[in-house]
């Protein structure tokens with residue numbers, strides 16, 4: 001029997017059901033909120049998270065995979081309270097979310113040491129609890145794969161090889177980070193099907209996307225609603241072309257919705273958020289957008305119910321289950 005770790009314990013992989021692979025109920029700039037906790041309203045964050053959790057449950061979602069890692073404010077207690085209150089299954093990660101910066105503690109230690117931290121979260125539990133991480137998160141963005149980013153990717157790969165946990169790598173197609181990220185994981189010996197290159201759907205460059213898929217990895221079409229990176233119509237057209245080319249077994253769909261960010265509680269103050277919204281950056285962004293607009297449009301364009309089930313149920317199960 002294959003099992004998956006959730007914040008409320010280990011479950012049979014068959015119990016995952018309909019799964020959103022990339023959403024953020026909680027996030028914070030963790031150094032800031034650790035030093036000035038008065039700027040956070042945890043009750044408001046909890047209430048907003050409950051609201052989205054209930055909304056996705058209304059669309060049949062049973063599991064949400066939350067890639068909130070170190071430096072993005074992973075909070076195992078808040079996640080567990082949310083899961084216990086709503087009955088939603090939440091899957092947490094280990095890993096580091098940075099585009100280059102590392103705190104001194106990690107800047108002065110090597111990839112194997114960082115891997116041992118990831119392994120700790122997967123085998124022992126997160127933040128002093130017995131809640132175990134189910135996958136490993138890392139990132140590359142505008143600065144590219146810098147030496148620090150390469151070190152974290154190698155650490156993620158080594159922790160994956162030791163534990164069987166899959167890897168989700170935030171990427172930035174506009175900076176062409178994906179191929180080098182994949183190359184590092186494969187150099188380290190990670191099986192390609194255990195690797196998910198998140199945010200690949202931010203581009204409609206099929207040559208770039210198929211270049212990644214040819215290496216055998218999975219891709220995240222996971223930022224629906226973030227029009228600032230790519231509008232929905234272009235995301236849908238790309239999605240349909242990839243389905244027609246037979247890639248359904250390695251595609252994920254999600255929104256990368258981040259509740260604190262979307263509500264002006266963290267990265268951006270409310271007035272900056274208003275300017276972004278006025279510019280059309282993320283008009284439709286939300287945790288139920290794909291169910292309300294995107295999936296119906298994809299079905300209209302030819303996606304079968306079986307393909308929909310593969311992408312939202314079977315792929316998450318296969319990727320999260322150690323082989």
Ligand SMILES: [Zn+2]
Pocket residue numbers: 022024067256
């Ligand atoms: Zn994300």
